[in-house]
Amino acid sequence: xxxxxxxxxxxxxxxxxxxxxxxxxxxxxxxxxxxxxxxxxxxxxxxxxxxxxxxxxxxxxxxxxxxxxxxxxxxxxxxxxxxxxxxxxxxxxxxxxxxxxxxxxxxxxxxxxxxxxxxxxx
Amino acid sequence: xxxxxxxxxxxxxxxxxxxxxxxxxxxxxxxxxxxxxxxxxxxxxxxxxxxxxxxxxxxxxxxxxxxxxxxxxxxxxxxxxxxxxxxxxxxxxxxxxxxxxxxxxxxxxxxxxxxxxxxxxxxxxxxxxxxxxxxxxxxxxxxxxxxxxxxxxxxxxxxxxxxxxxxxxxxxxxxxxxxxxxxxxxxxxxxxxxxxxxxxxxxxxxxxxxxxxxxxxxxxxxxxxxxxxxxxxxxxxxxxxxxxxxxxxxxxxxxxxxxx
Amino acid sequence: xxxxxxxxxxxxxxxxxxxxxxxxxxxxxxxxxxxxxxxxxxxxxxxxxxxxxxxxxxxxxxxxxxxxxxxxxxxxxxxxxxxxxxxxxxxxxxxxxxxxxxxxxxxxxxxxxxxxxxxxxxxxxxxxxxxxxxxxxxxxxxxxxxxxxxxxxxxxxxxxxxxxxxxxxxxxxxxxxxxxxxxxxxxxxxxxxxxxxxxxxxxxxxxxxxxxxxxxxxxxxxxxxxxxxxx
Numbered sequence: 151x152x153x154x155x156x157x158x159x160x161x162x163x164x165x166x167x168x169x170x171x172x173x174x175x176x177x178x179x180x181x182x183x184x185x186x187x188x189x190x191x192x193x194x195x196x197x198x199x200x201x202x203x204x205x206x207x208x209x210x211x212x213x214x215x216x217x218x219x220x221x222x223x224x225x226x227x228x229x230x231x232x233x234x235x236x237x238x239x240x241x242x243x244x245x246x247x248x249x250x251x252x253x254x255x256x257x258x259x260x261x262x263x264x265x266x267x268x269x270x271x272x
Numbered sequence: 273x274x275x276x277x278x279x280x281x282x283x284x285x286x287x288x289x290x291x292x293x294x295x296x297x298x299x300x301x302x303x304x305x306x307x308x309x310x311x312x313x314x315x316x317x318x319x320x321x322x323x324x325x326x327x328x329x330x331x332x333x334x335x336x337x338x339x340x341x342x343x344x345x346x347x348x349x350x351x352x353x354x355x356x357x358x359x360x361x362x363x364x365x366x367x368x369x370x371x372x373x374x375x376x377x378x379x380x381x382x383x384x385x386x387x388x389x390x391x392x393x394x395x396x397x398x399x400x401x402x403x404x405x406x407x408x409x410x411x412x413x414x415x416x417x418x419x420x421x422x423x424x425x426x427x428x429x430x431x432x433x434x435x436x437x438x439x440x441x442x443x444x445x446x447x448x449x450x451x452x453x454x455x456x457x458x459x460x461x462x463x464x465x466x467x468x469x470x471x472x473x474x475x476x477x478x479x480x481x482x483x484x485x486x487x488x489x490x491x492x493x494x495x496x497x498x499x500x501x502x503x504x505x506x507x508x509x510x511x512x513x514x515x516x517x518x519x520x521x522x523x524x525x526x527x528x529x530x531x532x
Numbered sequence: 533x534x535x536x537x538x539x540x541x542x543x544x545x546x547x548x549x550x551x552x553x554x555x556x557x558x559x560x561x562x563x564x565x566x567x568x569x570x571x572x573x574x575x576x577x578x579x580x581x582x583x584x585x586x587x588x589x590x591x592x593x594x595x596x597x598x599x600x601x602x603x604x605x606x607x608x609x610x611x612x613x614x615x616x617x618x619x620x621x622x623x624x625x626x627x628x629x630x631x632x633x634x635x636x637x638x639x640x641x642x643x644x645x646x647x648x649x650x651x652x653x654x655x656x657x658x659x660x661x662x663x664x665x666x667x668x669x670x671x672x673x674x675x676x677x678x679x680x681x682x683x684x685x686x687x688x689x690x691x692x693x694x695x696x697x698x699x700x701x702x703x704x705x706x707x708x709x710x711x712x713x714x715x716x717x718x719x720x721x722x723x724x725x726x727x728x729x730x731x732x733x734x735x736x737x738x739x740x741x742x743x744x745x746x747x748x749x750x751x752x753x754x755x756x757x758x759x760x761x762x763x
Contacts, residue, residue, distance in 0.1 A: 155723055157746070157751060157752025157754065157755055158746055158749075158750045158751045158752055158755070159746060159750075160743040160744075160746045160747045161723055161742070161743055161746065162743055188702070188703060188705070191702050191705075192699045192702045192703050194723075195695065195698055195699065195702070195723055195724065196702070196723045196724060197563055197702070197705075197723070197724050197725060197726050197742075198702060198705050199561070199562065199563075199726050200726070200743065273632075276631045276632060279631070280628060284617070287619070351613055351614065351615055352615055352616070352617060353584070353615070354584065354609075354611040354613060354615035355611070355615035355616055356615075357582070357583065357584055358582050358583075358584075358604055358607065358609045359604060359632045359633075360601050360602075360604040360605040360632065360633070361601065361604075361632070362601055456545065456546065527586065528586060529583070529584065529585070529586060530584075530585050530586060531579065531584045531585060532545075532585075
């Protein structure tokens, strides 16, 4: 997995996005132990403090939890993971719908187009 | 820390001098061997080898002076100063290190000079049938010498005087370089100027001290006492000048160092 | 007491003012970018922190001490030039570091030298300019120092080495150390920085967290740098 940072957005929020995506996609499985802050920071080429800050935020959101001695783990709670999926799906739908509206498609048009596209790729 | 500095400084000077010593020893031996045949055809060999011997001796003399200047200015005021001055080592240890190494190599050079004399003798006698080198040494040892009284003290005093003089000369050079470096540009010129100023300072102080000699050297004392008095004054004077130059270097390097 | 305190430091070379009343406090546990174009005073400031230059006015302290033997024990400095005796091999230079710096980790240095493909038995004289820089950096980064002063650590190296160097800096990071990286190549280092200090014509014009700049201005540190230092 490659890290790629854009200018103009705080790095720590980009890390949160990337880590969230990794958890949602199963790249990090539920209950899996995460690499150490230092290793993650080295892998991403970012400041360890920034990585630490991002992980703390993920913890606050309940996506990861830490055990005092053994490190950080991806949450095992189905509820949290389900909510994460819904949140991400909603976010992508919004981006997607936004673009389609810009080219003049209505809600119905979009539903129709999605159905057609699904049939086409089948 | 001084010991650790010396561990690197002594070989750093040695790597330039030792090959020259080897060359010098070789030319000495060659010169000795060349003197063996008195054939007029081989006479020019003597001249050539004598020239070689002198050339290497001059090279060593020049190299020693260059090394004293360069090892100090480059290590403590030049590019390598960016490394040496960030070592957790006091300025005193740095200056001491340079002065001790330089003094040591000067005396090694003197010893090697004596050795080359012996080598000439060996070369001159090793294959000749009438006197061998071993016999020569045996004869020399068997000669009864009437050593003057207090010869041991004489020798120690002379040695101390020489050491003090050498150290003083080294510290003079260091002080001149350090003062010269204070000028942000044309540091070489400034160093030469500083060296001249130091010489003037020293001779002025010397002239002021002359009356003291007159008082100490009395005609009722015997020559041995007179010699000892002069030697002790000379040693103290050289030591005092060395200390003054040392503190100049130390002050400038601790408080006024500006590497550019 | 901050790890590094720079108290209104002014440095003049003749009529030229290289630093003009620079005041900075740098706490431990961060990686700070000292950013400015060539000739802005970055190197002068770093040399003053090392005691290689004396300020015309003001003073600097590291752990409360002015530069001296006490600070030199805990400061690891990468100068802007080759300062090591060039007739020595990497191995011999490691000996020197080991002799003089208690915090030098020989195994780490050897591992880094090997990683970067530097021949341990080659003398420095025979190395390329880039290799010399890499070797100096290995020696400096193999120390467990409290302060790292790195003057243009990525100036003359290829991108792969640059990544390796930045990873080394990150892996060396610890809560007790402060790392100062002076550079004009902002884009390459900005993701590893906590704080950035912009220095322009001898003055500090900005001292801020890198992420704050991105958040507030909505642009990268590199972009802001280009604006501030526009010719």
